[in-house]
Amino acid sequence: MMADIQSDIWINIDSPQSESCHLLGYLTNEAALREQLNVSGDSLNVLLDAAFKLWDKQVNQHLLGDYVIVYKTNQKLLITSSARASYTLYYQMDRGLVLSSDLTRMSKVVSEPQFMRNMVLGPLADNQTPFEGVSRLQGGETRLWQISGNVELTHQALLSNEQQSALAQQVRLPEAMPLIAPALADTKLTDLFNRLPQLAHQLGQPISDAGLAHFDQLLSATDAQMILLDSQWLNARNRIGEQRFEQSHHWCKSVFKRRLSKSTAQLKATQKTLATAYKASSANQSQSFNQWLDFNYVLPAWCQLLQDIARLHGKVLVNPFLQPAKALNLVMQVKAQPPQGYFSLEQASINNVLDAMQRLFYMGEKNTNTLFKLDPVTTRSVLKQHQNKPRQVEQLCIKLLTFDYLSRFGPLTLSQSHF
Amino acid sequence: MNTLMIPARDGTELACHQYEAQPDRPAQTRLLFFHGGSFNSRRYANLAKACAKQGFEMVLCDWRGHGESQGTAGTCDYIGQLEDDVADIISYFESNQPMSLVLGGHSLGSAICLRYIKKYGQQKLTGCYFIAPGISSNLESVRYDGPGSKASFRLRFWRKKPSFNPAPEAALKHLPKMNNRKFLMAIMLPFLRHTKIMNFPGSAKMAKLEGRVTDYSFNLIASVSITDYAQVFRQIKLPIVLICGEADEMLNPLFLPTVYQWHLGPTLDKQLHMLPKLNHMSVINGASRILPQWLIDRWGQAPVQEQEQEQEQEQEQVAQEQVA
Incomplete structure (x- = not known):
């Protein structure tokens, strides 16, 4: 052995x-x-x-x-x-039992990408992945x-x-070097913007936040093998599970076409199951439903994503938030997190995710324009909300851009039948 | 250097200057090169010599109406005629002197090559190279904002352009000037599409001496503009190299890195060289260093001199072994 x-x-x-x-x-x-x-x-x-x-x-x-x-x-x-x-x-049974720690590599043995399910369910996807038949x-x-x-x-x-x-x-964490992000002004935004497609391709799924590319950028620049996860990298975790889909996305609902809105039924069903589980758990005395979801699903899923990025660099991410006390503390402070985004509308158009998202109407793949309403009038109304919701608007733009990239060069080229 | 006059489909003869590799070592790969706007092939002789020295045949092609090619200077018969000319030149070499073909150009010459790939595909090519590609018909690709950029931005994105970055005096000396009124008139009235609407800078006297064409018609401008560059780059499946100067007056220095990451496939054999301090024209000197090496890495053999040295070393080794 x-x-x-x-x-x-x-x-x-x-x-x-x-x-x-x-x-x-x-x-x-x-x-x-x-x-x-x-x-x-x-x-x-x-x-x-x-x-x-x-x-x-x-x-x-x-x-x-x-x-x-x-x-x-x-x-x-x-x-x-x-x-x-x-x-x-990741594992799949449909074409013989195959196990892999690399989703992109695993995706080569299957033929049915289901990015939309992943986009809608986000961290609530449990054992599901963006590929039909591949489980986590x-x-x-x-x-x-x-x-x-x-x-x-x-x-x-x-x-x-x-x-x-x-x-x-009971886990005693090994020694590791903290990875602290420098001030936003010192961050190379062009590098960040241009890292997004490659990272999405390596992870085998659309990127949901520029913070992931920032994390990737700093990892590539550090020599340390053991990296200690800092709470700042968790601020941007997708909070899709915190609220009902309609409430959290009403500001950008106009971008989703009817075909995509239909798949939110899956999210509702998942939330119903989770609500029952929450009521049955002992945590409902001390945590709200959203905090319970964050603690048990959103936070671990985000940590997995960061660990995956560290793995791409051959590094080990020591995660102190697997310890419940630290994770709970983080979950309870969720409202104090700053909403600041990386990109601004004043930035050069070529490497600005907000302008690049609007360009998808002219330059995007057919699939992207089939699922999302990206005409200039609609996208302008979404960008207008950038002042109040900078991080959310930015996250939407990045998801659309990396989805478009993956549908073009991703693990598999998407066809209409995949939606 | 050998000049061929290749007939296009309409009978116009196009001048192609053939720089052959060493006579004793026939080249295996041919490079077709299309010059930038206003100029002709003469300007690029050093680039051709650098490639020929490394064992590659380079053919510098004069656009119709430019250099030694026939045709009316500063215009063409219809939009898209220049990529048809590229197709005719490729067909000529395919029939008469077949060899694997690498296509590329400088500035607007690159735009013609991209338009060729869009229209005719890439089946006949084995690679492509673009030096400071002239993709200036998009707002995001240009370094400086022109007078109409605010209105264009509003039309395209339905919101106010947040910033305006006009070209400084030094850059204006190198940038062509467009007559927007004549341009709009030519869009509406097809019979005006042969009248000059764009003017390249420089004195008329010098331009005449250099054999430059300084006035372009609507038809010619439309034949070298490529608004859907993203789609064309995305469809490229060939080895590709992009070379540009960081001080280019036309291209935004962030443009090609973005094309490289977002529009060229992640597993494609691709290279990007952003050369510090070089501008739109001086980048040709930089390309003379980079392009031959890129070719050698993919299709090349060691240069003759190196090969001779290696042979001599081998012979010496054999002789020493015999003595031993």
Whole structure:
């Protein structure tokens, strides 16, 4: 059995592979585990092997840290992730079982992108991805497939929110260098603007905020391997789950064509399920529904996105907000966050996301103009709100621009049938 | 240098100046080059020599009505005639001297090549190169705002242009002047489309000496303008290099980096060179250094001198081994 700590995982069950164990991320109770399992030496593979033999499907309740593990023997394949993990793994069954930490690479084995679902659901998408048939391993989730003979899913379990909070609280974070953004005036906006398409392509999904490109820009400039996530990178997280779709998007509703508005039914259904779960949870005494959503869905999804960007640079993002106390503190302060955006209407037209969004009417792909109403009159009325909602308007522009880019050069070219 | 007179589909003879590679080493790749507006091929001889020296054949083509080509100076018969000329030149070489072909040009010559790609596709090409491409018919691509830019912005985006950045005196000396009134008249009245509506700067005496054409008609301007540049760049599937000076008087220095990132595919074999201190014309000197290397990296062989040196070294090694 071979164990690897790596920055990338790709396993196709159809290809002949020996028994293996892959760890993406890090463990924080390794010494205690060695003692508990009576494993000597430094070998991680021996430790993980012993842990899987003892705890099997419950292994993520004993290994503390921020990780995703793939454990494969000749008979079975088990994937598991830590409580509130910021690492994630994508899997699909339609064309043989394939696992990957890279969504863009995974998208090459499927044919049906569903960017619209991802755009509407945002962080509430749970295990869904922008590609039909490709699922995401959630934090605290375990899946087990029988792979000898016919490949068959034999077990799946997700730790409850309470269980995950209790486990994450015990994680002792490794040392890492904080990544603080410089003042906005010192940020190279042209570089930021031009990073957006490449980043969207690498992540395999539209970008939702310029802050992600800023994070990417700073990561590429730092030599440190272990980066400590600062709360400023979480300010821009998409708050689509905080309010009902109509309320949060009424200011830009004119941009969405009827075909897109229809897909909000999916969002309503998801919200209904979540509201029931909220009522049943013990958190409803101390947190509002929006805070509960932010804590359990929005914040972890955003941290996963940042971890994905760090992975693209071969770096490890140490996430202090997997610890419930810190995450709760952040969630409660959500209203104090500044709404400042990166781009302004006064900026040069060529690298200004606001002007570039208006140009989509003339230069955008056919699909973009099929789904969104981008005539100058409509987009002007949206841009008028930039003064009051600078970050929201900017987020919409960036999403439209990167959606247009992906529909052109993305993992797959979209056709009308994909909507 | 050898000048060929290639007949276009209407019988007009187009002058193509062929700079062949070393006589003992026939080139495998041919570059077609289209000069910038107002000029002719003479101005680009150094670029052609630099490429020929590295083992590539370069053909400098004079637009119709320019240089040694036939045709009426400063106009063309219909909008789109220049890309048809490119197609005719390509067909000529395809039939008479077949060789893999790399297409490109400087300034408005690049715009003609982009229009050719849009109309005829890229099947006959193996690569393309654009030096300070003259994409000046869009508001976002130009460095300085012209007199009509506020109105154009309002028409295009339905809001007030937030800033106005006029060209300084130094830049105005190099920028062509458009007669907007005549331009609008020519749009409405087709019989005015051969009258001159744009004037390039410079003294008439010097222009005559250099063989430049200083007045352009509506038809000619429309034949070298490309408003849907984004769509054309997006459809390019060939190896491509973009070269521009950071001090270019015409192009916004942020324009080509944006084209590179947003409009050229993420997996395309592409290069962008923004050369400091060079302007719209002096960038040709910079291109003489960059373009040959870009060609060698893709289709080239070591230059003759280097190859001879390598052969000599090999012979010496063999001799030493024999002695040993």
